[in-house]
Amino acid sequence: MNLDAIQCLAVFLVSLGLAGVIIPQILLIAFRKNLFDEIDERKIHQGRVPRLGGIAFMPSMVFSVACVSGVVLLLGLERVPISVCDAEVFSFGICALMIMYLVGIADDLVGVRYSAKFVAQIIAASFLSLSDLTLNNLHGFLGIYELPVWVAVPFTVLVVVFITNSINLIDGIDGLASGLCSIAMLFYGWVLLKCGYTTYALVAFGTLGALIQFYYYNVFGNSKVGKKIFMGDTGALTTGIVICFLSLQISNIDTHSYGFGCDPLVLAFAPLLIPCFDVVRVYFRRIRRHANPFLPDRTHIHHKLLALGLNQRVAMVSLLVAAVAFTAANYWLSTVISSAVLLLLDIMSFIVVNIWLSSAIRKREKAMADGKK
Secondary structure, three states: OOHHHHHHHHHHHHHHHHHHHHHHHHHHHHHHHOOOOOOOOOOOOOOOOOOOHHHHHHHHHHHHHHHHHHHHHHOOOOOOOOOHHHHHHHHHHHHHHHHHHHHHHHHHHOOOOHHHHHHHHHHHHHHHHHOOOOOOEEEEEOOEEEOOHHHHHHHHHHHHHHHHHHHHHOOOOOOHHHHHHHHHHHHHHHHHHHOOOHHHHHHHHHHHHHHHHHHHHHHHOOHHHOOOOOOHHHHHHHHHHHHHHHHHHHHOOOHHHHOOOOOHHHHHHHHHHHHHHHHHHHHHHHHHOOOOOOOOOOOOHHHHHHHOOOOHHHHHHHHHHHHHHHHHHHHHHOOOOOHHHHHHHHHHHHHHHHHHHHHHHHHHHHHHHHHHO
């Protein structure tokens, strides 16, 4: 194992341990101050569960990356200074992260209007664009390569806002958002480490450590003894902006030079297909039914699986397996077909699965109605 891999492992373990210290303290404060997720007709959970787990994410990730990097430099194991370009990217990246973190805390504690959250997301996305971390090359997708700055910047802002909201909206059952984000972080960490972008890989593994610790409390914690917690908007928005930060970086890497035989865009966005496709489907459905597309409901894909009769854990595991399969299939297929054809296949597959789910739900509801007669 080389030094870069050891650093990534160390960052993961430090973040995992630190989140393991912070989350129980958050639970303690939440119960003392009566800070719980409100139960309504849209919520699935029962009992008093705090939704402040995401507060542990940023401190765990930032501390682990800074601590391990500092120790490595202190011991003289690596004396390659961060480049001016990377310093600029990370400086504005931390600004974007801080904005999402603070907005998330405000929303979890007192509530923030969705319009205000959109403005905050646009500002955070603009900070990423300031560092030239933009989606400025489509690598031949639909015959498009380099994008001019006046197109790349607003396009990047749109993509960042879209992805951040996709992560936030998929957070509907235990372990789903954190599981999907963990898969993305593990994949991004591997790609970035293989490409030699160790500092960015450290961010991925630092976030992964916090997510895995949270996943344990979220999925296996018992609300009856005060050990269960939700990530809330703090966790979803924080993780969402980190995913955007890493995916944009990967989209700018000439991955073919590092042994990857596929399009950089596939490596950057394949792990995000399920939440991104689902939010588009839900938005169009709400608009078609003349409903506000920004107000929550119970029409996401995980709600469909629950309506099919699956319990939360089975539904969560099914979607995580599907995400891994989607990522692996896109990674392999992108080496033999164009990215445009691959995207079309992805969309068709998602549509077919949703049509089948809707049909199965109708049959189940009809059978249940007939059984009551």
